[in-house]
Amino acid sequence: MLHFFDAAVIGGGVVGSAIARELSRYELSIAVLEENPDVVCEASGRNSAVVHGGFAYDRGSLKARFCVEGNRMMDELSTQLGFRFIRCGKVLVGNTDEDLRQLERTMAQGFDNGATGLELIDGKRLHELVPAVNGSFAMLSSSSGIMDPFLFTINLAENAAENGARYFLSHKVISIARKDGRYLIHTAEDDFSVRWLFNAAGKGAKDISDMLGITGYRVIGSKGNYLVLDKRLGPLLPMPVYPVPSNTYMGIHVTPTVDGNVTVGPDAINTDDFGYYGVPADRMEYLRESASTLWPHIDRKDVIRTFSGILAKWVDDKGVIQDFRIEVRDDIAPGAVNLIGIESPGLTAAVPMARYAISLLRDRFDLEERKDFDPVHATAKRFAEMTSEEKAAAIAGDSRYGSLVCSCEEVTEAEVIRAIHNPLGVHTMTGIKYRTRAMMGGCQAGFCQMKIEQLLEKELGIAPEDVRYLRDSSWVLAGKMREG
Numbered sequence: 001m002l003h004f005f006d007a008a009v010i011g012g013g014v015v016g017s018a019i020a021r022e023l024s025r026y027e028l029s030i031a032v033l034e035e036n037p038d039v040v041c042e043a044s045g046r047n048s049a050v051v052h053g054g055f056a057y058d059r060g061s062l063k064a065r066f067c068v069e070g071n072r073m074m075d076e077l078s079t080q081l082g083f084r085f086i087r088c089g090k091v092l093v094g095n096t097d098e099d100l101r102q103l104e105r106t107m108a109q110g111f112d113n114g115a116t117g118l119e120l121i122d123g124k125r126l127h128e129l130v131p132a133v134n135g136s137f138a139m140l141s142s143s144s145g146i147m148d149p150f151l152f153t154i155n156l157a158e159n160a161a162e163n164g165a166r167y168f169l170s171h172k173v174i175s176i177a178r179k180d181g182r183y184l185i186h187t188a189e190d191d192f193s194v195r196w197l198f199n200a201a202g203k204g205a206k207d208i209s210d211m212l213g214i215t216g217y218r219v220i221g222s223k224g225n226y227l228v229l230d231k232r233l234g235p236l237l238p239m240p241v242y243p244v245p246s247n248t249y250m251g252i253h254v255t256p257t258v259d260g261n262v263t264v265g266p267d268a269i270n271t272d273d274f275g276y277y278g279v280p281a282d283r284m285e286y287l288r289e290s291a292s293t294l295w296p297h298i299d300r301k302d303v304i305r306t307f308s309g310i311l312a313k314w315v316d317d318k319g320v321i322q323d324f325r326i327e328v329r330d331d332i333a334p335g336a337v338n339l340i341g342i343e344s345p346g347l348t349a350a351v352p353m354a355r356y357a358i359s360l361l362r363d364r365f366d367l368e369e370r371k372d373f374d375p376v377h378a379t380a381k382r383f384a385e386m387t388s389e390e391k392a393a394a395i396a397g398d399s400r401y402g403s404l405v406c407s408c409e410e411v412t413e414a415e416v417i418r419a420i421h422n423p424l425g426v427h428t429m430t431g432i433k434y435r436t437r438a439m440m441g442g443c444q445a446g447f448c449q450m451k452i453e454q455l456l457e458k459e460l461g462i463a464p465e466d467v468r469y470l471r472d473s474s475w476v477l478a479g480k481m482r483e484g
């Protein structure tokens with residue numbers, strides 16, 4: 001089937017979702033084309049979830065500019081979109097004279113970038129802030145924070161959909177042709193004819209760029225592995241603790257999550273394989289040992305899960321990592337905004353980056369602003385966060401609040417069913433997980449996975465074999481073991 005839209009956004013990660021949401025401020029028909037059955041299956045859901053301060057990036061770079069801007073916007077975005085953001089600060093911990101000089105250089109760069117809340121603190125203050133940390137002094141960035149990367153991305157996307165953007169999930173872009181002043185985008189499912197397009201395909205951005213005829217980019221993968229620690233440890237870590245960074249790598253850090261867990265990582269392993277997220281046992285041990293030099297509480301028995309993410313870094317011929325590239329090549333692909341090398345701090349920077357990408361189009365074409373754009377995405381309070389009175393009222397209003405699906409994270413049937421009927425039409429198990437936190441607790445889905453699978457069957461009227469875990473190819477059940 002051939003669809004006609006004014007604009008297409010290729011990629012539904014945090015950057016594509018931010019572009020779709022910001023683009024839905026204009027009188028345009030918008031299609032978002034995403035290869036996966038959900039918007040947060042790749043880098044955007046596989047990271048440290050730190051809202052960076054903006055000191056770690058080269059002076060004058062887009063990374064620095066959008067990081068500082070994104071950091072400033074995060075309180076407002078969190079209120080409008082209803083995802084959790086905690087401006088808890090973070091420390092970069094040092095011990096030697098060389099560490100001190102590097103922290104002073106980092107701080108000076110931060111000031112030049114417009115980062116705020118930076119100060120050098122002594123060991124006494126450091127230990128008041130993070131009691132058990134190993135370090136003699138630190139750089140404190142009090143404007144840094146932590147956020148929920150899943151709901152940030154999902155709620156940007158849902159807000160875009162509420163404002164009229166249409167989501168085409170499981171639509172992998174395979175080729176792009178230019179015909180009569182429009183782009184003809186061929187996907188595995190349908191075809192799309194659009195006037196403008198945004199390439200926000202993350203790890204796939206180089207391929208899309210090649211399809212547009214903008215060739216020559218070299219993009220390498222850098223894989224970061226993580227451990228997730230039990231919530232028992234959350235109260236012991238009030239803010240992220242980093243080592244002193246090098247010029248290109250922030251180092252293995254320990255980070256509290258907004259839900260009370262702690263993540264340990266990432267390492268940085270070069271890879272060409274953007275599809276393999278397994279975490280080898282030796283990396284798990286390496287992460288534990290490295291991070292224990294910073295923070296001594298990391299015990300094997302507290303590791304409840306591992307995960308990894310892969311950064312798509314644009315490098316030059318010599319392998320030197322480059323800035324974000326956001327361009328319109330009028331000579332080759334007019335009306336196509338091309339985003340390459342959107343690595344860290346892409347989460348922090350997503351919304352200002354999206355606005356900049358759209359400004360490149362506005363410089364060339366008249367886009368009319370809509371009067372009825374609504375930046376607010378309504379969200380319901382989680383049952384786990386309600387007071388006893390609120391819980392009683394919720395159950396009285398809807399008895400499904402009285403039925404717990406995930407007891408580790410206290411997620412109710414009412415919440416799972418609301419998540420199943422999400423505005424994007426996502427129907428995977430991880431779609432429910434990322435929207436509700438069911439399956440994310442200490443037992444890691446041991447008790448609730450099958451309940452969620454059955455609710456998906458019941459609510460959608462589908463067969464057990466049609467339920468998928470994360471991707472279209474990840475079946476949960478293959479068939480019956482015995483009849484009856």
Ligand SMILES: Cc1cc2nc3c(=O)[nH]c(=O)nc-3n(C[C@H](O)[C@H](O)[C@H](O)COP(=O)(O)OP(=O)(O)OC[C@H]3O[C@@H](n4cnc5c(N)ncnc54)[C@H](O)[C@@H]3O)c2cc1C
Nearest residue numbers: 011013014015035044047050173202204224309343346348
């Ligand atoms: C280990 C790690 C740690 C990080 N830590 C932080 C941090 O603490 N703070 C921070 O600010 N940033 C951090 N980042 C960076 C941040 O996560 C990324 O910059 C950001 O998520 C990139 O978003 P994206 O939308 O460009 O990419 P993605 O999330 O990868 O989304 C791209 C989407 O495009 C889709 N796609 C690809 N090809 C096609 C195609 N042909 N057709 C249709 N769809 C396609 C993919 O399926 C994917 O959903 C980290 C990243 C990693 C990997």
